[in-house]
Amino acid sequence: MLFDELEDDTETIASVLVPVAVPTAYTYRVPAGCHVVSGTIVKVPLGTREVVGAVWDVQPDAGISPKKLKQISRVFDATPPIDAELRRFVDWVAGWTLAAPGMVLRMVLRSEEALEPEAPVPGVRRIEGQEPDRKTPARARVLATMEDGFAWTKSGLAHAAGVSASVIDGLIQQGVLEVVEMPAALPLPKPQTDYLKVDLTPTQKVAADGIRASFDKGASVSLIDGVTGSGKTEVYFEAIAEALDRGRQALILVPEIALTEQFLRRFEQRFGVYPAEWHSEITPKNRARVWRGVASGDVRVVIGARSSLFLPFLELGLIVVDEEHDGAFKQDDRVPYSARDMAVVRGHISKFPVVLASATPSVESRVNAEQGRYNRFVLPDRASGAALPDLHAVDMRQKGPERGRWIAPPLLNAIRQAYADGAQTLLFLNRRGYAPLTLCRTCGHRFQCPHCSAWLVEHRFQKRLTCHHCGHFEKVPDACPSCSSTDSLVACGPGVERIAEEVSDLFPQARTLVLSSDIQGGPDRLRREMKVVEEGGADIVIGTQLVAKGHNFPKMRLVGVIDADLGLAHGDPRAAEKTFQLLAQVTGRAGRVTGGGAGYLQTYAPDHPVIRALMSADRDAFYSAEIDARRAAGLPPFGRMAAIIISGPDKAFTEGYARAVLRTAPVDAAVTILGPAEAALAMVRGRHRYRLLALAPRNVDLQGYLRSWLSVAPRPMKGLRVQIDIDPQHFM
Ligand code: ADP
Ligand code: ZN
Ligand code: ZN
Numbered sequence: 001m002l003f004d005e006l007e008d009d010t011e012t013i014a015s016v017l018v019p020v021a022v023p024t025a026y027t028y029r030v031p032a033g034c035h036v037v038s039g040t041i042v043k044v045p046l047g048t049r050e051v052v053g054a055v056w057d058v059q060p061d062a063g064i065s066p067k068k069l070k071q072i073s074r075v076f077d078a079t080p081p082i083d084a085e086l087r088r089f090v091d092w093v094a095g096w097t098l099a100a101p102g103m104v105l106r107m108v109l110r111s112e113e114a115l116e117p118e119a120p121v122p123g124v125r126r127i128e129g130q131e132p133d134r135k136t137p138a139r140a141r142v143l144a145t146m147e148d149g150f151a152w153t154k155s156g157l158a159h160a161a162g163v164s165a166s167v168i169d170g171l172i173q174q175g176v177l178e179v180v181e182m183p184a185a186l187p188l189p190k191p192q193t194d195y196l197k198v199d200l201t202p203t204q205k206v207a208a209d210g211i212r213a214s215f216d217k218g219a220s221v222s223l224i225d226g227v228t229g230s231g232k233t234e235v236y237f238e239a240i241a242e243a244l245d246r247g248r249q250a251l252i253l254v255p256e257i258a259l260t261e262q263f264l265r266r267f268e269q270r271f272g273v274y275p276a277e278w279h280s281e282i283t284p285k286n287r288a289r290v291w292r293g294v295a296s297g298d299v300r301v302v303i304g305a306r307s308s309l310f311l312p313f314l315e316l317g318l319i320v321v322d323e324e325h326d327g328a329f330k331q332d333d334r335v336p337y338s339a340r341d342m343a344v345v346r347g348h349i350s351k352f353p354v355v356l357a358s359a360t361p362s363v364e365s366r367v368n369a370e371q372g373r374y375n376r377f378v379l380p381d382r383a384s385g386a387a388l389p390d391l392h393a394v395d396m397r398q399k400g401p402e403r404g405r406w407i408a409p410p411l412l413n414a415i416r417q418a419y420a421d422g423a424q425t426l427l428f429l430n431r432r433g434y435a436p437l438t439l440c441r442t443c444g445h446r447f448q449c450p451h452c453s454a455w456l457v458e459h460r461f462q463k464r465l466t467c468h469h470c471g472h473f474e475k476v477p478d479a480c481p482s483c484s485s486t487d488s489l490v491a492c493g494p495g496v497e498r499i500a501e502e503v504s505d506l507f508p509q510a511r512t513l514v515l516s517s518d519i520q521g522g523p524d525r526l527r528r529e530m531k532v533v534e535e536g537g538a539d540i541v542i543g544t545q546l547v548a549k550g551h552n553f554p555k556m557r558l559v560g561v562i563d564a565d566l567g568l569a570h571g572d573p574r575a576a577e578k579t580f581q582l583l584a585q586v587t588g589r590a591g592r593v594t595g596g597g598a599g600y601l602q603t604y605a606p607d608h609p610v611i612r613a614l615m616s617a618d619r620d621a622f623y624s625a626e627i628d629a630r631r632a633a634g635l636p637p638f639g640r641m642a643a644i645i646i647s648g649p650d651k652a653f654t655e656g657y658a659r660a661v662l663r664t665a666p667v668d669a670a671v672t673i674l675g676p677a678e679a680a681l682a683m684v685r686g687r688h689r690y691r692l693l694a695l696a697p698r699n700v701d702l703q704g705y706l707r708s709w710l711s712v713a714p715r716p717m718k719g720l721r722v723q724i725d726i727d728p729q730h731f732m
Contacts, residue, residue, distance in 0.1 A: 012029060012066075013027055013028065013029055013061075013066075013069065014027070014028055014030050014060055014072070015055065015058040015059070015061075016042060016044050016053045016055055016072065017053050017055075017056040017102050018044065018046050018053040019102050019103065019105060019106035019109060020046065020051070020100070020103070021100040021102065021103050022102060024058060025102075026046075027064055028069060029066065030071075034075050036072070037055065038081065038084070038087065039054055039055060039083060039084070039087055040075060040077075040081045041053075041115060042055060042075050043072070043073050043074035052115070053102070054081075054108075054109070055081075056101075076115040078115065078116065080295055080314075082312055083312070086312055089342075089345065089349050089350075090108060092345055093335070093345070095703065096342075096726060097336060097337050098703060098724045098726065099335040103335050104335055107310040107335065110287070110307065110310070111284065111287045113287070113288035114287070114288035114295075118184045118185060118289070118292070120181035120182055120184060121181070122153070122179055122181065122182070123152055123153050123154070123180050124152055124157060124171075124177045124179055125146075125149075125151040125152075125177065126143070126146045126149065126177060127178050130174075130176045131176065132171060132174050136167075138161075138163045139167060139171060141163060142161045142163055142167060142171060144161075145160050151180050185289055187298060188293065188298055188299060189273045191244060191271035191272060191301055192272045193271065195270060195272035196269055203230075203377075204231050204379060206377065207377035208235050208238035208239070210222065211224075211235070211236075211353065211355060211375075212242045214375065215242055215243070215318075215353055218351040219351045219352065219353070220347075220353050220354070220375065221344055221368070222356070222375040222376075223376045223377070224356070224358075224377050224379065225358065225359075225361050225378050225379070226359060226378065226379025227359050227588070228585065228589070229382040229383060229384060229552075229592040229593075230359070230379035230380070231379060231383035232322075232358075232359075232379065233357075236252075236322070237267075237270050239355050240252070240301060240320065243317040243318035244300055246317060247317075248315050248318065249294070249297070249302075249313050249314065249316045249317060249318075250317065250318040251309070251311070251313070252275070252304070252320045252322060253304060253305070253306060253320065253322065253329070253339055254304075254322045255305070255328035255549060256279050256280065256305040257328070257517070258322070258323060258326075258549050259279055259305065260530060261527055262530070262534065262552065267301075271301070276293060276299045276303070278304030278307070278308040279304055279305040279308075280305065280307075281523055290302065291311065294311045295311075296314065306328075306329055306331070309342055316346075316350060317353075318352055318353055318354075319347055319352075319354045319355070320354075320356075320357065321354065321356045322357050323549055324340050324356035324358045324361065326549065327730065330730075332730065336723075336724075336725045338727065340356065356374070359588060360581035360584045360619070363577050363623065363626055363637065364637045366623050367627060370627075382592065384595070385595070386591055386592060386594065387591070388591075389559065389588070389591050390597070391598070391599045391600075391614055391615055391617070392599070392601070392615075393601050393606040393615055394410045394411055394600050394601065394603065395606045396604045405502060406502060406562055407502060407506070407562070408602055410600060411600040412506065414558055414598060415427075418558040419507060419510055419539055419540070423556075424538065424540070424553065424556040424557060425540045425556070425557070425558040425559070425560065426541045426589055426590070427499055427540065427542045427543070428544075428548065428559060428560065429494060429542070429543075429562040430544050430582070431494065431495040431496060431544065431566070432516050432517070433457040433458055433466065433496070434458040434459060434460040434491060434497040435458045435492055436455060437455045437457075437492040437493055438455075438456065438458050438492065439490060439492060440485065440488045440489055440490075442485040443480060445480055445481065445482035447465050449469065449470065449472050451470050451472055451685050452467055452470050452472075452681065452686075453681060454467055456472075459497065459518075461497065461520070462520075463475060469681065469684050470684065477489075494563075496514050496544055499542045503540050503542065507539070510540050511538045512538065512539065513529055513532065513533065513538040513541050513542070514541075514542050515530070515533070515541060515542070515543035515544070515546055516543065533551075533553050533556075534551070534553055536555045545586075547586070547589070548586040552593075556590055556592070557590055557596060557597050557598070558598050559586060559597070559598075559599045559600070560599070561583060561586065561587070561602060562602055565603050565605055566579075567579040567582060568608060570731065572731040573633075576609065576626060580610050580613060580614065583614055584619075587601070587614070601614065601615075634695065637698075639695055641693065641696075642693070642694045642706060642726050643691055643692070643694075643725040643728040643731075644661070644691070644694070645679060645690070645691055645723045646658040646676065646690045646692070646716075646721070646723075647684075647688060647720070648718070648719050649718075649719045650688070650718075650719075651688040653718065653720075654687075654689075654690060655690055657714070658692065661676075661714065662675070662692060664712050664713045666709055670697060670700045671694055671695070671705055672694070672696070673693070674692065674693040675690065675692040675693055676690040676692050677690065678691075679691045680731055681732045687721075706724060
């Protein structure tokens with residue numbers, strides 16, 4: 001039959017998307033007797049190695065002579081094929097970011113271990129009717145322990161019965177126990193949606209009901225816009241319950257550092273079990289388990305960092321993006337995608353609701369809500385009834401501290417009072433280390449990174465000068481490397497370590513703690529310290545932005561911001577928005593449970609619109625001013641923006657190439673190209689960086705424009721690299 005012949009013919013070759021930066025899928029021969037469909041995960045030879053890829057919805061190239069075709073070397077048939085929706089999502093992300101689709105697929109295939117079924121572990125089971133020749137007390141204990149008839153691991157059984165392994169071996173030898181294979185992981189207990197019912201406040205209920213109703217409408221986006229402590233988490237837990245009740249899986253995306261033990265416990269209190277976790281710290285074994293469990297449907301809820309967006313869920317029915325405004329959802333990795341925006345896309349493709357939550361939503365999400373694309377639910381008050389903190393600006397021009405000190409008298413008095421009352425204080429400074437700059441008093445020499453255009457940051461505990469961009473470090477020298485003077489080095493400006501020193505001077509009795517991502521002892525130590533703060537084991541906490549989010553410190557009453565102006569000086573169009581968000585979040589740590597919270601913002605620009613907006617607690621006024629300014633300037637979300645970062649080892653050569661790229665830009669009246677200009681970080685890891693910026697109105701297909709531009713631009717060579725960043729968030 002002709003039809004059969006055709007089918008046979010198409011099955012002998014297949015397109016396979018491989019995890020490398022090439023524009024499309026490659027054609028491979030399908031081994032005889034193998035059956036593959038779109039989405040089948042396979043192993044194929046590529047150059048000198050073998051890679052894992054997936055059969056893709058691309059017409060295979062039938063023109064290649066079969067002799068030249070390489071053959072698929074393995075079909076992973078223990079794993080279901082990547083479904084059509086996830087494949088569409090991969091293609092969509094690639095099209096949006098201008099990344100190679102294979103590089104996006106790579107994010108789906110993060111765990112090769114997951115593609116194999118998990119090896120069973122050996123166990124032992126009682127053989128019906130068989131008795132040992134002699135029933136010693138130890139043997140009797142083993143048999144009693146096994147009365148339930150289940151299989152046990154040897155070590156588990158020995159432990160439970162309180163015997164040595166040799167007793168069990170003896171029983172095996174006698175034919176009383178048999179060795180069996182046990183699944184390595186037990187089936188997971190499922191979250192129970194009615195495990196703990198919370199009485200929602202009336203405004204929470206409006207939001208929860210609205211979101212529940214949105215499940216009937218297919219794709220939709222809801223923004224929970226609620227002040228810190230208003231119960232946004234409670235509300236989206238209701239959305240998760242709804243998804244689970246409808247037989248669907250749910251994903252909670254959080255900025256990685258907000259993924260805390262405290263949050264997991266909270267989920268457990270509500271649903272009776274822990275959710276599955278997915279982030280950079282989990283072990284390969286757990287990674288494989290979560291991947292498999294998500295694909296089989298065994299795992300119902302995942303809480304994860306941005307990369308969990310690419311997990312192969314069997315029946316995903318909800319994505320929650322908590323702290324949706326957070327810049328950490330976009331990172332400068334090989335595929336620079338915004339996890340928040342791509343979550344919305346994934347919901348759209350698979351027709352399920354997406355919930356965004358924040359106390360300080362992104363301007364983008366506010367505009368989407370204003371224009372009716374997103375539902376918006378406002379929670380204006382804290383659930384505990386506690387008032388939002390009282391905020392004060394400390395004018396450093398008039399009330400600044402004495403030389404060499406960083407805590408001004410008004411903040412100092414407030415700390416004294418809080419300490420006397422036994423309440424916790426958080427001093428916030430978004431700068432790691434002791435001092436951001438070290439210089440020589442005699443000759444003016446400044447310590448700079450040899451590989452980056454950045455000052456070296458002194459870390460006094462480690463006695464090192466460190467570059468925060470490339471990790472380069474050197475010992476703090478005894479003498480100036482330039483003029484050889486000794487005792488001439490001075491630390492300029494404060495980092496958290498220096499604030500901690502000042503606090504120890506001022507409050508020698510107080511229990512102080514520094515919380516910073518570079519803490520020695522890594523994430524585990526950090527988690528322990530967070531718990532110490534949570535339980536009231538510290539009086540004064542000095543922290544970087546790590547403490548601004550995710551964690552609830554019930555005893556914290558006072559928040560002091562050492563330098564409220566820090567984020568405002570940037571040439572970044574989002575500087576005002578980001579500073580507003582960060583400071584609102586960090587001051588929102590105060591008095592969440594007890595009320596009576598206060599915040600002090602030390603600033604040299606108390607009249608800056610951001611500081612004024614924070615003081616007046618008028619979020620809406622801030623957003624409308626910011627939105628108007630963006631609209632007037634045609635900046636996102638009213639215009640489209642893309643950065644083209646060109647980098648290379650030689651400065652002049654890189655700049656010359658950037659100019660050559662510019663000259664090939666297609667003429668289009670709607671698109672404005674700025675640059676090339678040196679990037680804010682002009683050199684990183686020895687690479688010089690230039691930036692071109694493309695701006696266009698919203699209705700322009702900027703990606704299409706960039707694609708045609710790149711197709712005619714000169715090829716990068718001699719170590720040059722071109723990176724496209726659609727809707728850049730970090731202007732570094
Ligand atoms: P958000 O996510 O908006 O910061 P949370 O959901 O963390 O707020 O809520 C803040 C605190 O208030 C938490 O301790 C939470 O358990 C409590 N809470 C929130 N809603 C309620 C409610 N309806 N009833 C009782 N406690 C609540
Ligand atoms: Zn010197
Ligand atoms: Zn460096």
